[in-house]
Amino acid sequence: MHIADGILPVAWCSAAHAVTYPLIYWSGRKAQPDEIVKMGLLASALFAVSLVHIPVAGTAIHVGLLGLAGILLGVRSLVVVSSALLLQALLFQHGGLLALGVNALNMSAGALLAGLLWRVRLGNAAVRGFVAGFAGVAVPAGLVGVEFALAGYGKGFLALAGLYSGVAVLEGVITSVTVGFLARTKPAALESAFMGENGSDRSA
Amino acid sequence: MTAVHEAIDPAAKLIAFLTAGVVVATTPGWQPLNLAVYGAMTAVLLMGFRAPLGVVAKRLLAVSPVVLLSGAARAWQAGDVTAGLTVAAKAGIVILLFAVLTSTTPVSSLLQAMRRMGMPNAVGSVIALMERYVHLLGEELRRMRRARASRTVHTMGLAERFRSEGQMFGALLLRSWNRSDRVYQAMLARGFTGDWPGGSRRVWGLRDAGFVVGMAAGFGWARWM
Structure with missing residues (x-):
């Protein structure tokens, strides 16, 4: 789902950078030093998990856990997702520097919506975890499909995004199980969630 | 023996490569001569920076499915093969440019440069x-x-x-x-205060400014020649 450099119009990439930058500042506003360390460690763990390949039906999938990032990090997930994308662009050339803003907006939209859906509290933790995990993949995939269609690459990419719904279901299942585990062992991790200066329980 | 580029401020390199990338990506339409010159200039940078060819090739290979798929989709959509070739060639050159930068400059140096630039x-x-x-x-x-x-x-x-x-x-x-x-x-x-320092601000010398101006002028000339 990483859009490479040189694919989308530069004007779009510049606009995305212009939107992303203040959003990152907003997302990381008033972050306390202990919070930053926690964000860094969780980002590292999520990054390490995303490198694992799980064999499924003769092929292998790798999870992004954007939904889980949204659940655990709330609005701070924008900082973490952008940081991970920048690191990926520098280390592996996944995504790119010009397209960094677009990629950050796409992926963060999934994480933020997932975090929001988790907090709506419809259903039990397993259901909410599944919905958040599903949204974490489906939203970025849908956005990438729309962007490619609007940029003149045709509606085929929308169909490709539709295919991602299968991956989104699997990611939803993994997120649901992970959330279930955390709910049993450290429920505070699922409730604190870095929601900003008012009423947050950062220390957990 | 250290390469000449190692003496250039990473911030100058970052600005120069981003400028070159933007120039290439904004080149309108199918212009094979301009694209060939961009490619030749990128090849010169690849050699001059002594970029590890294996690493660069691996990175290009990793993104090639996205680039090729995008090129094919654009060609199909426009009903014009050159439209697809334009997308693939421009994306390939921009990706190669950044591969040269990121494979020859330590990530920590680039991040410190970004921090100094306001990250x-x-x-x-x-x-x-x-x-x-x-x-x-x-x-x-x-x-x-x-x-x-x-x-x-x-x-x-x-x-x-x-x-x-x-x-x-x-x-x-x-x-x-x-x-x-x-x-x-x-x-x-160990004295952590929550701040991540970007290193000391470096005053650009002739070499740094010259590299930025040279890259911008070179790629600019290739676009508008």
Whole structure:
């Protein structure tokens, strides 16, 4: 789902950078030093998990856990997702520097919506975890499909995004199980969630 | 022997390569001569910077499916092969440019340059922590998976595998959460204040400014020649 450099119009990439930058500042506003360390460690763990390949039906999938990032990090997930994308662009050339803003907006939209859906509290933790995990993949995939269609690459990419719904279901299942585990062992991790200066329980 | 480019400020390199990337990406329509000149200039940079060819090739290969698919889609949509070739060639050159930059300049130097150029402190700090802990936690996850494999004598079904993986990811997150408190205490003891320094601000010399102007002028000339 990483859009490479040189694919989308530069004007779009510049606009995305212009939107992303203040959003990152907003997302990381008033972050306390202990919070930053926690964000860094969780980002590292999520990054390490995303490198694992799980064999499924003769092929292998790798999870992004954007939904889980949204659940655990709330609005701070924008900082973490952008940081991970920048690191990926520098280390592996996944995504790119010009397209960094677009990629950050796409992926963060999934994480933020997932975090929001988790907090709506419809259903039990397993259901909410599944919905958040599903949204974490489906939203970025849908956005990438729309962007490619609007940029003149045709509606085929929308169909490709539709295919991602299968991956989104699997990611939803993994997120649901992970959330279930955390709910049993450290429920505070699922409730604190870095929601900003008012009423947050950062220390957990 | 150190390469000449190592003496150039990473911030100057970043600005120069970004400028070149933007010039290439904004070139309108199918202009094979301009694209050939961009390609030749990028090849000169590749050689001059002594970029590790294996690393660059690996990175190009990793993104090639996206680039080729995009090119094919554009050609199909426009009913014009050159439209697809334009997309693939421009994207390929921009990606190659950034591959030269990122494979010859340490990531930490680029990040410090970005920090000096105004990258948010939270992003810099999170990336610095990720650089330190991704490998460590990745190794921890590998050990957990190895331990599970050694204890599991039967072949796991899909449901069991997903349950097992999900719980293992949860365990890793939990360990990271708990570890972060200890890491924070250790960092505090070493004087951490929450700020991630970008290094000392460097005054550009003739070499730095010359590189930026040279790159901009070279790629600009290639576009408007």
